[in-house]
Amino acid sequence: xxxxxTAPTAPPRPPAxxxxxxxxxxxxxxxxxxxxxxxxxxxxxxxxxxxALAAVVAAVLAVGDSWWTVALAVPLALFSPRTAFFGHxxxxxxxxxxxxxxxxxxxxHGNLLLGMSSAWWNDKHNRHHANPNHLDKDPDVGEGxxxxxxxxxxxxxxxxxxLTRHQAWLFFPLLLLxxxxxxxxxxxxxxxxxxxxxxxxxxxxxxxLLVAHYAGYALLLGAAMGPGKAVVxxxxxxxxxxLHLGCVFAPNHKGMEMPTEDGARWGHLxxxxxxxxxxxxxxxxxxxxxxxxxxIEHHLFPSMPRPHLRLVRPVVMRYCREAGLSYAETxxxxxxxxALRHMHAVGAPLR
Numbered sequence: 001x002x003x004x005x006t007a008p009t010a011p012p013r014p015p016a017x018x019x020x021x022x023x024x025x026x027x028x029x030x031x032x033x034x035x036x037x038x039x040x041x042x043x044x045x046x047x048x049x050x051x052a053l054a055a056v057v058a059a060v061l062a063v064g065d066s067w068w069t070v071a072l073a074v075p076l077a078l079f080s081p082r083t084a085f086f087g088h089x090x091x092x093x094x095x096x097x098x099x100x101x102x103x104x105x106x107x108x109h110g111n112l113l114l115g116m117s118s119a120w121w122n123d124k125h126n127r128h129h130a131n132p133n134h135l136d137k138d139p140d141v142g143e144g145x146x147x148x149x150x151x152x153x154x155x156x157x158x159x160x161x162x163l164t165r166h167q168a169w170l171f172f173p174l175l176l177l178x179x180x181x182x183x184x185x186x187x188x189x190x191x192x193x194x195x196x197x198x199x200x201x202x203x204x205x206x207x208x209l210l211v212a213h214y215a216g217y218a219l220l221l222g223a224a225m226g227p228g229k230a231v232v233x234x235x236x237x238x239x240x241x242x243l244h245l246g247c248v249f250a251p252n253h254k255g256m257e258m259p260t261e262d263g264a265r266w267g268h269l270x271x272x273x274x275x276x277x278x279x280x281x282x283x284x285x286x287x288x289x290x291x292x293x294x295x296i297e298h299h300l301f302p303s304m305p306r307p308h309l310r311l312v313r314p315v316v317m318r319y320c321r322e323a324g325l326s327y328a329e330t331x332x333x334x335x336x337x338x339a340l341r342h343m344h345a346v347g348a349p350l351r
Contacts, residue, residue, distance in 0.1 A: 022269040022300070025319045029301065034312050038305040042086070042095045046105075049082045053113070057220060060233075065225045070233045077240035083109050084116070084245060085290030085306075091122040092302045111209035115217070117186035119206055129302055133258045133275040141258065145174060146343065149258065153346050165351050168344035171250070178242030186210065248288075251279050251335030252295040255342030256328065272299035273320060277338070278313075278329035285332065286310065296327065 056076045063069045087109035089095055090102040110118035124139050131137035141148045146167050156164045190207045221230035257274040279293035294309035297316055320327040
């Protein structure tokens with residue numbers, strides 16, 4: 001078991017070079033055994049989540065062709081993000097000791113259970129972790145439906161310009177489409193010819209599991225209810241799933257530092273801490289956000305098991321304080337307020 005993160009050992013003063021600032025913190029965290037795997041914790045969590053999903057599926061079949069069945073899309077949308085969080089943790093090698101096992105967990109939770117490509121997600125998410133909030137290197141702040149700088153906003157035209165002018169107001173409504181967007185991006189990645197030339201076997205496995213998900217999803221809804229109710233059920237499920245995931249990821253980096261090329265040469269400590277924001281809360285917040293409310297700690301130690309993130313938090317806070325480094329943490333509502341304020345300011349020149 002890891003030792004308590006409140007150990008009295010004071011963190012060593014960081015060296016002058018930003019590139020070397022992370023090493024003393026890493027040594028301290030290793031000394032507290034906080035990078036050790038928590039296989040039992042993950043086994044229990046995955047089993048409970050699987051039972052919850054199975055219970056919802058059984059309830060859908062039991063209630064049958066009734067509008068009450070549509071209400072079951074709500075708990076399904078609540079446990080679907082839990083499934084995504086386990087896939088996310090597997091992608092960071094937090095769960096198992098071998099790459100093969102983590103890959104299998106990711107395929108089951110991403111492709112089979114959610115209809116999302118784990119390979120697509122891992123590629124995108126790893127690029128984000130390597131250079132968070134970097135305009136040229138982080139895909140999460142590239143130009144898309146939303147933009148994150150006034151320079152990006154200035155290039156918008158037509159309907160995209162309208163979206164940017166009002167993007168802070170439209171942010172949460174548009175998150176209702178995020179679940180569908182994730183599936184579309186996954187399908188496009190799997191079908192891309194370039195990927196098949198590079199890894200045909202991997203793409204075939206991903207594609208077959210995606211087909212199995214969609215077929216199973218359609219079979220479940222078709223067996224339980226008529227076409228109209230099935231469409232409504234699917235829409236409610238996917239909309240709430242996308243909204244939930246978006247609400248988890250939105251507070252983490254929006255409105256934080258956005259490195260230039262000079263910033264890209266920051267050491268690991270500054271690159272991850274200055275671009276990330278933590279969200280305060282208790283066990284309910286931790287559960288709803290899958291531990292990603294400890295975003296600073298997750299970015300510093302991406303392979304650290306989820307239950308250890310709250311334990312390492314006081315160590316990181318103290319280390320940053322002694323290093324004179326800003327450590328951003330706020331409540332959930334204020335985190336959304338800060339992110340939306342940033343988005344509103346980005347669109348200001350267009351208004």
